[in-house]
Amino acid sequence: MRILTGLQPSGKLHIGNYFGAMEPAVHLQDQGEAFYFIADYHAMTTTGDAATLRGNIQDLAIDFLACGLDPEKATIFRQSDIPEVNELAWVLSTVCPMGLLERCHSYKDKVAKGFAANHALFAYPALMAADILLYDADLVPVGKDQKQHLEVTRDLAGKINDRYGEGTLVIPEAQIKEHTAVVPGLDGQKMSKSYNNTIPLTGGKKAIRKSIMRVVTDSTAVEDPKPTDGSTVIALYKLFADDEQMAQMIADHEAGGFGYGDFKQRVFDAYWEYFAEVRSKREELENNLDYVNGVIAQGAEKARQEASKVLDRVRHAVGLR
Ligand code: ATP
Ligand code: MG
Structure with a gap:
């Protein structure tokens, strides 16, 4: 079984991220082949400052390891180290009806919160589908807010398979834990990095x-x-x-x-x-950034190998080769 999940470096990790995605990811790294990534392209939809993004990426890499993701068990990498994901997103976009994206709550919520309604924010679910499908993921542990995006992913994979042949893409399942599906923020709404209502992890x-x-x-x-x-x-x-x-x-x-x-x-x-242990591991890792960045670089190599296999299959199927 292949497991995949990603978190955005869009601000300090919070306990909603931990219980919704990180803790299940730690648990699942023993159950199959795990791919966990820092979704830095996605974070650009809400973070427009280079230094902030760079800092958040570094912080999230530290958090991944502090929370117990183990590079011996899981492939830990950064989304933008595998730019091929954009090509798959393009292929998926060609079968993605506008209405599917227009119905996505996450886009509407962010625009309602004052974020610019740019194309990347709108097309986010197509890139997210590519993130998942590029690694032939079977299982995706996420919070409930991502349920709809997972449905979009399954929908797009199904459309590609219908048009270009069964087996072109693997159709994934979401794993959403009932008791941690939506951790509320300080204001009672969903806790979100970009809503200023979080309890940070550390x-x-x-x-x-x-x-x-x-x-x-x-x-x-x-x-x-x-x-x-x-x-x-x-x-x-x-x-x-x-x-x-x-x-x-x-x-x-x-x-x-x-x-x-x-x-x-x-x-x-x-x-x-x-979170005592996470805090102390984090302190240790903050003083060992070479190790952290080495893990991410190695993860990129492994992730790219898998990604290029799948992308090659897709290119052949759709007629780009
Ligand atoms: P942003 O506000 O930038 O969208 P976020 O806090 O929603 O940030 P994401 O990086 O979008 O965090 O999501 C990472 C993972 O954490 C996803 O699997 C998402 O479902 C999960 N998650 C985010 N917020 C919560 C929450 N409040 N409760 C449970 N899971 C959550
Ligand atoms: Mg989010």
């Missing part, structure tokens, strides 16, 4: 505690019982807490007498402990 204790204290809650008085349904604090705590801690949290909500500050402090404490 960072200073004071700054992260401060951001967790910003989680939006209602105005129930300290002494009164607090609602648990739809509560962002509860949803976040669930990511870290065991069953007993969770039961206690719910009981304390229902009893009243505890303020939201107290509950948020519990979220912070659980968060801080949960």
Whole structure:
């Protein structure tokens, strides 16, 4: 089985990225041939500054390894090191109806948030389909926000196979874990790097505690019982807490007498402990950038070998050879 996923270097990695994509990726690297990449072409749809992009790419490479992706098990690479992906995106675009892209929520959400409605943002799902199809991926671990893009990918692969022959492209499946499908951000909407509502995966204790204290809650008085349904604090705590801690949290909500500050402090404490190892690995790697960049360079070589096989197959099938 071949597994593939990518994350954009569009800002500091957050706990939504971790639970939606990174943790499943770490788990799956033992289950098959894994390909994990830094989606730097994609990040250009929202990051227009070269120095920022360069820094984010370096940071994400460090995070990949700090989170436990293992270059002995997985091919870890950067999207733009395999520019052939653009050629496959072009081929896919030739079978991609405009309406398919027009219906994509992610594009509409980003434009609604004020990002420029440029062609790259619009065509993002076609490039993402190429990312996946270029490596014959069978399984793609992602958050729920990517469900629709995976459907587009399957749709485009099916259209290519119908037109140019079965087996031209492998049709992938998404893997979306129910309990971590959409991690809410500080404002209760989907946590996103580009929405300024994140709890970063790593960072200073004071700054992260401060951001967790910003989680939006209602105005129930300290002494009164607090609602648990739809509560962002509860949803976040669930990511870290065991069953007993969770039961206690719910009981304390229902009893009243505890303020939201107290509950948020519990979220912070659980968060801080949960990511202790990632933090310390990250510090180590920050002082060993040659190693990190060596991993990415080696990954590019391996990824390119696979990519060129698939692209060659596609070129023949469509009549470009
Ligand atoms: P951007 O705002 O730039 O789109 P993002 O935070 O949405 O950034 P991406 O790089 O687009 O992050 O997504 C990387 C992976 O993380 C994808 O698999 C995506 O589904 C997953 N992911 C992103 N946000 C969440 C979230 N809030 N909950 C669960 N998974 C998420
Ligand atoms: Mg996103």
